[in-house]
Amino acid sequence: MSELKLYELVNPSDPYTFYAPSVEVAGLASAMLSPSFGASPVDGEGESSPVMFGWNEWMKEKGIDDEWIAENKLAIADALDSFLIGKPNRRADVESMLEMLPDDKKAEWRDSRQDRNRTSLNQIGESAYKLAKQLREPALEDGE
Numbered sequence: 001m002s003e004l005k006l007y008e009l010v011n012p013s014d015p016y017t018f019y020a021p022s023v024e025v026a027g028l029a030s031a032m033l034s035p036s037f038g039a040s041p042v043d044g045e046g047e048s049s050p051v052m053f054g055w056n057e058w059m060k061e062k063g064i065d066d067e068w069i070a071e072n073k074l075a076i077a078d079a080l081d082s083f084l085i086g087k088p089n090r091r092a093d094v095e096s097m098l099e100m101l102p103d104d105k106k107a108e109w110r111d112s113r114q115d116r117n118r119t120s121l122n123q124i125g126e127s128a129y130k131l132a133k134q135l136r137e138p139a140l141e142d143g144e
Helices: 023-033 055-062 066-081 086-099 105-119 124-141
Strands: 005-010 015-018 038-041
Touching: 005 023, 005 086, 015 023, 015 066, 015 086, 015 124, 023 038, 023 055, 023 124, 066 124, 086 105, 105 124
Parallel strands: none
Antiparallel strands: 005 015, 005 038
16 A cells, blocks of 8 residues: 555635545545545645546546545545644644544544634534545445
């Protein structure tokens, strides 16, 4: 599997970052949340996904179809599960805090932090986690 790259969600709302193994996975994860969103690598190196317009052409160019989505659904779910509210320069601190917490408290702390830091009604992080769960459920049933 490819090394994960940190992406920033391009959106008019709160800042979010997330990890993905490729721009294709990053782009699809952001488009699943809203076609008006996009993904841009935090380090500025590499390709960004479309934002608002050009999704159909981009997906065709990248070979993203139903078969590709089925083959990559767990990578997409992992990307969605990695969403954290905040600017890229704060992510390391948040990850450090999450590492110190017991597993059964991580999601609770993450969700509470998002509620405290969210400035809009858009619940981007919560939507990302729900989509990740939906993508994983069929995979678990299929024995993947």
